[in-house]
Amino acid sequence: xxxxxxxxxxxxxxxxxxxxxxxxxxxxxxxxxxxxxxxxxxxxxxxxxxxxxxxxxxxxxxxxxxxxxxxxxxxxxxxxxxxxxxxxxxxxxxxxxxxxxxxxxxxxxxxxxxxxxxxxxxxxxxxxxxxxxxxxxxxxxxxxxxxxxxxxxxxxxxxxxxxxxxxxxxxxxxxxxxxxxxxxxxxxxxxxxxxxxxxxxxxxxxxxxxxxxxxxxxxxxxxxxxxxxxxxxxxxxxxxxxxxxxxxxxxxxxxxxxxxxxxxxxxxxxxxxxxxxxxxxxxxxxxxxxxxxxxxxxxxxxxxxxxxxxxxxxxxxxxxxxxxxxx
Ligand SMILES: O=C(O)CNC(=O)[C@H](CS)NC(=O)CCC(=O)C(=O)O
Numbered sequence: 001x002x003x004x005x006x007x008x009x010x011x012x013x014x015x016x017x018x019x020x021x022x023x024x025x026x027x028x029x030x031x032x033x034x035x036x037x038x039x040x041x042x043x044x045x046x047x048x049x050x051x052x053x054x055x056x057x058x059x060x061x062x063x064x065x066x067x068x069x070x071x072x073x074x075x076x077x078x079x080x081x082x083x084x085x086x087x088x089x090x091x092x093x094x095x096x097x098x099x100x101x102x103x104x105x106x107x108x109x110x111x112x113x114x115x116x117x118x119x120x121x122x123x124x125x126x127x128x129x130x131x132x133x134x135x136x137x138x139x140x141x142x143x144x145x146x147x148x149x150x151x152x153x154x155x156x157x158x159x160x161x162x163x164x165x166x167x168x169x170x171x172x173x174x175x176x177x178x179x180x181x182x183x184x185x186x187x188x189x190x191x192x193x194x195x196x197x198x199x200x201x202x203x204x205x206x207x208x209x210x211x212x213x214x215x216x217x218x219x220x221x222x223x224x225x226x227x228x229x230x231x232x233x234x235x236x237x238x239x240x241x242x243x244x245x246x247x248x249x250x251x252x253x254x255x256x257x258x259x260x261x262x263x264x265x266x267x268x269x270x271x272x273x274x275x276x277x278x279x280x281x282x283x284x285x286x287x288x289x290x291x292x293x294x295x296x297x298x299x300x301x302x303x304x305x306x307x308x309x310x311x312x313x314x315x316x317x318x319x320x321x322x323x324x325x326x327x
Contacts, residue, residue: 046295047195049222050074050082053272053285053292055260056091056228060101060109063090068116070291075120077293080151080194082120083256085272086128086144086203086226091262095180102130102142105155114153123193124149127226127256128161128202133182141182146200146226148191157191159200160184163208172232173265177204187211187326189218195296196221196252203227206241206255209248213323216249217311221301223251227268228258234269239281246275250305252296259288277301 052070056063067088074082089109092098103109110129117124131145144161162184164177190197199220205211206225215223223245229238238255246253252274259270272285274294283294305311316322 046297047081048077048079048293048295049195049254049274050077050079050291050293051254051256051272051274051283051285052082052084052088052290053257053259053270054085054088054289055262055268056085056087056089056258057262058090058092058097058101060090063088064109064112066289068112070289071116071120071122071124074291074293075122079122079293081123081125081198082291083125083224083226083254084127085256085258086228087130087258088126088226089129091228091258091266093263093265095176098130098180099140099142102132104132104136105129105145105147105158107132110147110155113149116153117149117151118153121151123151123195125198125200125224125226125254125256127224128228131160133160135182139182141180143184144177144181144202145184146202146224148193148198148200150193157188157200159188159202161202161205162187162211163205165204169230169232172230175230187214187218189326190215190220193222196298196301198222198224199251201225203229206245207237209245210323212245212249212251214326215323216251217323218326220249220251221298222296223249223253225253225255226257227255229269231267231269234271238269238271239273242273243275243279243281246277247279248310250277250301250308250310252276252294252301254294257285259285277304 071082090101126147129145131143133143146159148157150156166176168174188200190199199215242253254274257272258268261267273281274283276282283292285292
């Protein structure tokens with residue numbers, strides 16, 4: 001069947017996901033994009049991804065139950081890949097509790113997620129696992145590890161957050177991630193998944209466009225920023241940063257977020273979303289825990305990159321080869 005679309009099919013997604021809000025754009029008719037483009041198959045054949053939003057607490061078992069329910073729902077709705085936010089495993093009250101609750105990749109929690117991926121037959125982006133790495137004995141610190149599982153439950157990639165969030169924002173309470181966490185040593189090459197080539201990052205990493213450019217130049221089609229964004233920086237920066245990363249890299253951006261109050265000392269902004277390579281928010285979660293869905297249209301991405309070839313127009317002679325090469 002030959003279909004014509006101008007952008008991913010919102011109407012269909014709203015039917016699938018009643019909680020999904022169709023985005024209101026600030027400049028809805030001023031967009032000089034191709035009027036319509038032909039796609040060779042029905043939009044229903046395009047891969048569907050699910051973005052899960054949760055409120056993690058220090059209760060690991062309860063957090064797993066909540067995430068597993070959302071992942072099962074994502075599978076039931078036909079998603080091939082589900083994204084969980086940073087700290088999907090738990091959000092602790094202090095660094096000592098964070099360290100106490102952490103596990104190695106070979107621990108019980110990852111085993112449960114392996115079983116879940118296999119049972120549901122979908123890929124899982126576990127967006128920020130508190131990982132006791134190989135150097136745990138010496139450092140007594142963890143890594144903030146983004147783990148990608150395939151539909152058989154195998155770990156196909158790991159990326160350890162390279163930019164740690166040590167910031168003091170008035171009104172938000174100080175964050176000092178390096179109290180408990182080591183920065184990752186390297187970027188990870190984008191990974192082929194049923195939805196496209198996924199570039200891995202975590203939360204605060206989104207503030208460093210060099211990283212997203214490096215991933216895009218290494219072939220990423222989908223950038224992922226699983227997050228636990230603060231409640232002061234959230235309203236000011238969250239959507240702007242995600243849309244900017246999508247526009248400048250011409251990638252889909254998927255950002256699963258923590259939301260609500262985790263315990264007496266901490267709350268997160270929520271607003272999980274998927275942004276398309278044009279910068280349009282094509283799916284977003286509503287206030288509380290839940291999920292939203294989006295179709296990934298790589299032929300649209302490729303056409304956009306042809307129409308607007310920014311990667312051919314860069315001037316590394318003027319400002320260096322930012323974000324290139326990856327390794
Ligand atoms: O603490 C954990 O258990 C997991 N890690 C996090 O939640 C991290 C470090 S505190 N949060 C962020 O990076 C928020 C960044 C942010 O809010 C911004 O860039 O404005």
